[in-house]
Amino acid sequence: MPELPEVETIKEDLRELVAGSEIERAEVLVPNLVEQPSPEEFERRIEGVSISDATRRAKNLIVELDSGDALVLQLKIGGQFLLVPPVQEPNSALMLVLHLDGNRRLFLRDETGYTRASLLDQTDLEARFSGLGPEPLDEGFGAEYLMEAIGGRRAQVKPLLLDQKVIGGVGNIYVDESLFDARIHPRRKANTLSRAEWEAIARAIRENITAGIEHRGTTFSLYRDVLGCKGSHQDHLRVFMRQGKPCPGDCGGKVVREKLSGRATYLCPACQDEDGPGGDGRLELE
Numbered sequence: 610m611p612e613l614p615e616v617e618t619i620k621e622d623l624r625e626l627v628a629g630s631e632i633e634r635a636e637v638l639v640p641n642l643v644e645q646p647s648p649e650e651f652e653r654r655i656e657g658v659s660i661s662d663a664t665r666r667a668k669n670l671i672v673e674l675d676s677g678d679a680l681v682l683q684l685k686i687g688g689q690f691l692l693v694p695p696v697q698e699p700n701s702a703l704m705l706v707l708h709l710d711g712n713r714r715l716f717l718r719d720e721t722g723y724t725r726a727s728l729l730d731q732t733d734l735e736a737r738f739s740g741l742g743p744e745p746l747d748e749g750f751g752a753e754y755l756m757e758a759i760g761g762r763r764a765q766v767k768p769l770l771l772d773q774k775v776i777g778g779v780g781n782i783y784v785d786e787s788l789f790d791a792r793i794h795p796r797r798k799a800n801t802l803s804r805a806e807w808e809a810i811a812r813a814i815r816e817n818i819t820a821g822i823e824h825r826g827t828t829f830s831l832y833r834d835v836l837g838c839k840g841s842h843q844d845h846l847r848v849f850m851r852q853g854k855p856c857p858g859d860c861g862g863k864v865v866r867e868k869l870s871g872r873a874t875y876l877c878p879a880c881q882d883e884d885g886p887g888g889d890g891r892l893e894l895e
């Protein structure tokens with residue numbers, strides 16, 4: 610599903626392409642798209658207002674309206690937001706159409722149907738995001754923060770890093786890539802990691818998220834930007850979806866795929882030692 614770099618790309622496209630446009634009409638085609646308010650009120654409150662800006666918080670896309678409302682979208686697995694023209698009109702899996710001035714339309718489509726939308730005032734918007742962890746590219750994020758937030762936990766490090774209350778916007782692709790770069794096994798217990806290891810994880814997360822944004826996201830199948838184009842970060846991945854391929858490190862081993870907390874997990878068992886450096890990773894540094 611779209612993670613921070615993919616949603617960031619869509620957000621920047623919307624800023625460039627539709628900020629300042631008026632929404633002349635909104636058509637909710639799948640009522641259960643809208644979590645809040647009712648689909649009828651959603652349509653009524655959007656019609657005739659202008660898009661003032663687009664922003665992002667974690668994996669949430671926020672279309673700011675000049676009425677003071679914010680249209681918040683969670684683009685789940687197959688969520689796409691496409692501008693017609695220049696994109697050719699899509700004809701399947703449509704959930705919402707925003708008719709803009711100048712005969713342009715924004716189509717929200719999702720083949721998986723999981724995408725959700727809410728129209729929130731500023732108070733509800735703040736409340737919605739109050740529980741999210743810091744953005745990985747913000748000043749407040751780093752090894753110190755991670756050690757304080759989760760450094761004492763006995764849980765495995767990967768599920769902790771995926772928790773949106775710990776870091777906002779990082780998901781399965783960028784966590785697996787970051788743990789490989791940091792040479793940390795995803796099953797390591799958080800409370801066995803050294804300061805140097807937390808520093809490596811924080812640095813790797815920042816670098817991977819930055820690269821993902823530069824490459825306009827990762828497309829395996831469904832992700833597209835607002836102009837219908839694929840991202841290219843899939844060409845730069847080192848372990849994610851690369852099971853059986855040679856490890857890009859110099860170990861001579863192969864990337865493997867495992868299940869961890871129900872999620873597909875990609876790693877190099879030779880480079881990412883489950884027992885930690887010196888094989889003492891199971892000792893608790895307390």
Ligand SMILES: [Zn+2]
Nearest residue numbers: 856860877880
């Ligand atoms: Zn390796």
